[in-house]
Amino acid sequence: MNLCSNYFIIKWNGGCPFQLWNNYLSINIVINCINSLIVSSKINMEKNDYSGFGQYDISEKLELRLPKTEINIEIKEGNRFSYYRKNSEDQEIRKSIPQSSGKIKIELCPILPMNLPAKKTNDLIFLRLAESIFVEKKSTTSILIQFPMEIGIYIINQDETKDLFDCFTCEPMHSRFALYGTPEKGNLCMYSKVKLLEKNDVDPYVFARMKVDISNNLDEGKLIGKLVFPIGSHNFYYSEGSSEVHVDDIEVTLKQESKISLIDIKRKGYVNKGAGLKLVSYLTTDDSIYTMDKGFN
Amino acid sequence: MVFEILDTQIIEGISIWSLLVTGIIVFAGVIVAKIVRMIFKKKFAPNLPVDTVKTFDKLIYYGIIIIFLLAATASQGIDVGALVVGAGFLGIVIGFAAQSVVSNMISGVFMLIEKPVRQGENVEVVDVNVIGRLIEINTFSSKIQQFDGTVVRIPNEKMFTSNLRTFSLSEVRRSEVSVGIGYGENVDNAIKTIKNAIEKNVVYSLMEPAPEFWISELGDNSVNILVRVWHPRDDLAEVMPNLLKVIKNALDDAGIEIPFPQRVVWKGSSNE
Numbered sequence: 001m002n003l004c005s006n007y008f009i010i011k012w013n014g015g016c017p018f019q020l021w022n023n024y025l026s027i028n029i030v031i032n033c034i035n036s037l038i039v040s041s042k043i044n045m046e047k048n049d050y051s052g053f054g055q056y057d058i059s060e061k062l063e064l065r066l067p068k069t070e071i072n073i074e075i076k077e078g079n080r081f082s083y084y085r086k087n088s089e090d091q092e093i094r095k096s097i098p099q100s101s102g103k104i105k106i107e108l109c110p111i112l113p114m115n116l117p118a119k120k121t122n123d124l125i126f127l128r129l130a131e132s133i134f135v136e137k138k139s140t141t142s143i144l145i146q147f148p149m150e151i152g153i154y155i156i157n158q159d160e161t162k163d164l165f166d167c168f169t170c171e172p173m174h175s176r177f178a179l180y181g182t183p184e185k186g187n188l189c190m191y192s193k194v195k196l197l198e199k200n201d202v203d204p205y206v207f208a209r210m211k212v213d214i215s216n217n218l219d220e221g222k223l224i225g226k227l228v229f230p231i232g233s234h235n236f237y238y239s240e241g242s243s244e245v246h247v248d249d250i251e252v253t254l255k256q257e258s259k260i261s262l263i264d265i266k267r268k269g270y271v272n273k274g275a276g277l278k279l280v281s282y283l284t285t286d287d288s289i290y291t292m293d294k295g296f297n
Numbered sequence: 298m299v300f301e302i303l304d305t306q307i308i309e310g311i312s313i314w315s316l317l318v319t320g321i322i323v324f325a326g327v328i329v330a331k332i333v334r335m336i337f338k339k340k341f342a343p344n345l346p347v348d349t350v351k352t353f354d355k356l357i358y359y360g361i362i363i364i365f366l367l368a369a370t371a372s373q374g375i376d377v378g379a380l381v382v383g384a385g386f387l388g389i390v391i392g393f394a395a396q397s398v399v400s401n402m403i404s405g406v407f408m409l410i411e412k413p414v415r416q417g418e419n420v421e422v423v424d425v426n427v428i429g430r431l432i433e434i435n436t437f438s439s440k441i442q443q444f445d446g447t448v449v450r451i452p453n454e455k456m457f458t459s460n461l462r463t464f465s466l467s468e469v470r471r472s473e474v475s476v477g478i479g480y481g482e483n484v485d486n487a488i489k490t491i492k493n494a495i496e497k498n499v500v501y502s503l504m505e506p507a508p509e510f511w512i513s514e515l516g517d518n519s520v521n522i523l524v525r526v527w528h529p530r531d532d533l534a535e536v537m538p539n540l541l542k543v544i545k546n547a548l549d550d551a552g553i554e555i556p557f558p559q560r561v562v563w564k565g566s567s568n569e
Binding site for chain 2: 117120126128172173175176177178179183184186187188191193
């Protein structure tokens with residue numbers, strides 16, 4: 001294909017052999033550049049073929065594509081919007097939105113993983129780390145981990161207030177339950193097995209990124225295999241049209257109390273939040289410290 | 298004329314007028330009780346548990362009416378002492394005659410005090426083999442709605458003296474099923490297959506504690522595996538109907554045999 005294109009261009013340009021060779025080289029470079037651009041845009045298309053988070057105005061039809069999920073919203077007779085969602089298990093959800101104005105505005109955004117498969121927990125999440133982390137005595141460290149999320153579709157009212165219209169997950173395996181503690185005294189939590197992230201790792205639509213600052217005040221090194229904490233007041237941050245999501249950081253402190261090693265966990269606002277990021281906030285602003293007193297490995 | 302009628306003595310010391318006044322005071326008492334009950338429901342009830350609200354609601358309502366009734370009788374010079382003595386005597390007679398009724402009433406009061414189970418919780422009354430959600434504790438009986446929708450009325454005495462199995466102390470509970478695989482199958486492979494299938498398809502099964510697998514029996518026809526799954530306490534109906542289906546499908550997909558009893562009949566030869 002390349003050779004063929006080059007041949008035609010060389011023939012058209014004409015000139016002495018040296019000039020021809022120069023022409024060939026320069027044209028080849030341009031064509032290679034174009035080809036690499038096409039390839040990279042193809043890769044981007046594959047990666048970013050999904051709809052980004054953000055607000056959408058709908059007057060006739062909107063199709064949203066997310067991993068394992070398809071959403072269609074279209075206007076029907078009588079200013080009624082028909083909402084249709086299909087997930088990877090071929091389950092279909094249909095809803096209707098009668099709207100006198102003939103147009104609606106929605107927001108597609110990450111929401112806290114507390115609603116699926118059903119809302120049952122007291123906003124506790126149990127993150128099982130795929131790799132346990134060893135924290136040396138009297139030391140501090142920071143890690144980036146995955147944080148599961150659900151995706152919400154909000155209807156934006158005329159007064160700019162929002163109502164949650166639908167929520168779903170692109171990876172049902174991360175909408176599970178676990179018990180923190182013993183069956184007699186334990187707490188039911190949402191559960192997800194999460195990996196440690198490198199700086200540029202992303203897992204769009206399934207995980208947000210969370211920074212964990214760990215400090216070990218103990219006189220011995222400890223392994224941390226799980227993190228359990230309330231998420232009711234955690235905020236998500238995303239940029240419009242993108243799929244990358246951040247969540248508030250947490251501060252983890254290992255300490256000793258009555259000869260038992262405990263972990264204190266405290267929410268900390270996302271450090272790198274900037275003006276371009278949109279915030280998905282929840283009304284509760286409980287910044288109290290949660291103590292993991294039933295083990296952490 | 299009217300005054301004469303009002304002054305008419307029905308029995309000694311009780312005239313129509315005094316009865317009328319008593320009635321008006323009691324009526325006023327009912328109105329006051331309703332107002333106080335309304336205030337209680339608006340101001341205090343939202344912060345209290347449902348069963349406590351119901352108990353206090355009754356106590357407040359009937360308590361105020363009784364106070365007004367006593368005040369009314371006292372204001373009209375009706376001898377309550379004689380009534381109490383009479384009521385005491387009557388009480389003994391009625392007590393013997395209606396022992397179970399009184400017993401049910403007292404059991405109901407003790408149940409409200411002890412609270413072995415709260416309204417809205419799931420309970421199994423072992424002695425009468427009733428399982429369901431406790432919907433009401435009334436004066437004489439309690440009502441349990443079974444999972445098929447029917448409501449069983451159990452006298453409070455029976456409820457109070459029965460063994461009660463409740464699920465409310467823990468947020469989770471465990472369910473178990475048994476499944477048999479062929480003697481020729483690899484047990485570890487079968488367990489791994491079942492575990493993966495449960496984790497993927499039984500969404501209410503807890504990931505931690507993870508499902509447990511015990512070889513419960515080397516049976517006549519199969520190796521029996523006991524599968525124990527933890528789940529949120531109120532989701533038995535979500536887990537149990539699905540569990541065996543998921544296991545069966547997973548074993549079928551993996552080509553693992555679920556044997557059934559077979560009998561080999563040898564037909565003897567006439568030559569032997």
